[in-house]
Amino acid sequence: MALEAPVFLVEDDAAVRKGCEQALSLADIPVRGFGDGEVMLAAFASTSPALVVSDVRLPGLDGLALLRRLHDCDRELPVLLMTGHGDVAMAVEAMREGAYDFIEKPFPSERLVAAVRSALERRALILENRELKARLGDGIARIIGQSAAMQNVRRLVANLAPTGVDILINGETGCGKEVVARAIHEASGQRGPFVAINCGALPESVVESELFGHEAGAFTGAGRRRIGRIEHASGGTLFLDEIESMPLNLQVKLLRVLQERCLERLGSNQSIAVDCRLVAASKVDLKALSDAGQFRADLYYRLGVVSIDLPALRDHREDIPLLMAHFLQEAAQRYQRPLVSWTPADLLRWGAHDWPGNVRELKNVAERCALGLPDALFPVDTPASSFSLAACVDRAEKQIIEEALRQCKGNVADTAESLQTPKKTLYDKLTRHGIVVERFR
Ligand SMILES: Nc1ncnc2c1ncn2[C@@H]1O[C@H](COP(=O)(O)OP(=O)(O)OP(=O)(O)O)[C@@H](O)[C@H]1O
Ligand SMILES: [Mg+2]
CATH class of the missing domain: 3.40.50.300 (P-loop containing nucleotide triphosphate hydrolases)
Structure with a gap:
């Protein structure tokens, strides 16, 4: 593993702390020791440890409070508690609260190393799972x-x-x-x-x-x-x-x-x-x-x-604005150009085009637009009335409603609320624009 995350060790007794640090270092486990919980939390803000080993009895923040604070930031961070004689009741409570394990003092150093190793394995699994989840989302997205x-x-x-x-x-x-x-x-x-x-x-x-x-x-x-x-x-x-x-x-x-x-x-x-x-x-x-x-x-x-x-793209033309927006943005970034916007006339032309080259062709058009070149698609014969203010407002309204429906996953009540429009009015508009709500569910 590159740049292994250290184990954070919190123990107020300097001698015990030193002993634990040595035992872990000897086992090749990177460790950082702290004399109290607050200082450790300050370090936690900038460095993620692989896990935390903490004494339960500490001046100021005790082990249990520390556990809660750590888990507020990362529920899956393994926390190992070291308990003195007579702290077992507290340790049991800590386990119930999600501590990974506890070790009763005094313990031989091998016991500490074994417990830390097992927690490190668990941590590695958790991280692997997170990475997997992130990757799963990415490709599909x-x-x-x-x-x-x-x-x-x-x-x-x-x-x-x-x-x-x-x-x-x-x-x-x-x-x-x-x-x-x-x-x-x-x-x-x-x-x-x-x-x-x-x-x-x-x-x-x-x-x-x-x-x-x-x-x-x-x-x-x-x-x-x-x-x-x-x-x-x-x-x-x-x-x-x-x-x-x-x-x-x-x-x-x-x-x-x-x-x-x-x-x-x-x-x-x-x-x-x-x-x-x-x-x-x-x-x-x-x-x-x-x-x-x-x-x-x-x-x-x-x-x-x-x-x-x-x-084929001509069979899901409703995705054209979304795809175009994506590729225009990508091209603007690649060519270090300002983001261009389109006019209703562009949308009409794109909507009427057959796209034999499908999304690849659309991506090429986006690149040309981003570079300020004409899109090289044939102009569509559209009646002048399509560009009247009323027609443009109408088209914009349809797009806004569709976008809101998409965000609300086809829930009409939520959509009406997000657009601050009475439900009845929204239903009228849905009918007028021929929008099928089920498509957004
Ligand atoms: N649904 C989509 N979302 C995002 N990008 C897409 C989508 N469909 C195609 N693309 C983009 O369009 C271009 C062509 O896509 P891709 O190479 O996957 O097509 P293909 O079906 O394999 O084409 P060919 O049959 O010509 O090999 C790529 O740049 C790709 O990123
Ligand atoms: Mg291909």
Whole structure:
């Protein structure tokens, strides 16, 4: 562990404190000693200890009060109490209040070291869990979109990721297949790497050794042994992009890997266990391809057990403002430019565009706008009346209501309150704008 967090030790008896510090230092456990609780709390404000060992009887703040103060800041901080003779009742109360353990004085130094070690292990687990939780949230949160379709995608990813099941992601170009594949990996809790391979971009002669690896001398030019990508993905995720362009003969081999969970490097008979999760992505309907004999049906059925279908952007246009806002902000930061805003005319044009390149195309448009260039989309023939003040106010009102509904998760009473509007008025406006409340739940 880099820069290990120290153990904070609170003991007013200088001799005992010194003894404990020495015992812990000898066991390679970094420690910082304090003569009273207040001083320790002051240090706690700037340094996070791995855990706190404290005497229960202290001048000023006693061990129990200290425990409460520490747990007010971090409920999961292990606190070990040292109790003198006759303090057992207090120690029991402390345990009930969430102390990790107590040691009765006098104790041999090994007892202290053992108790601290066990608490450190517990702390490491807690931190690992926190990190995992943070990562779980992150990957999925990067999938932007509040439309029902995108919410469903996030829900699927959250549910499927931890199961380890192989997943096929379907979707047109630029609609976020790789974003989703990475989110699955991050939310899976797997410690191994995310290894992406584009089956369409590699020449057929290279794909095989790239995927499976080879032994030295397996073929002309194979000078040294090479570990394939599947092996590299061990303990992690292998992302096979454009699986539809995988040559048929390799599909057979891949199927074997998926079924038997083992592979052989080229030029070797030795079977190597495979323990990665496979996420594949396809731009075309694999079923149709397999019906046409261009993709192995058995592989399709094996891959397609669990699939996630990503919608084309034109099928969730309501996410355009959110995506645009995100990419405009990202571009403004990247190019160190002021954040640009859009006009109702821009929104209309974007709303009418078909987005054949999906979110990637939208991201490019955002970048152009951020750089002050025209978005290069055809202007839409819109009646001049769409830009009247009334029409603009109307559109803004609809957007504000939708945003409030989103924040209140489709609860109309809460939305009315947040907009400081009578419920009846809000219902009228919902009807007038054709807003379906269920979409926000
Ligand atoms: N829902 C989304 N939220 C945030 N960013 C997205 C989303 N969908 C796509 N993107 C962004 O759009 C771009 C294209 O996404 P990605 O590479 O995942 O698409 P793809 O489906 O793999 O495309 P292709 O089939 O062309 O490989 C990326 O920059 C990605 O960050
Ligand atoms: Mg891709």
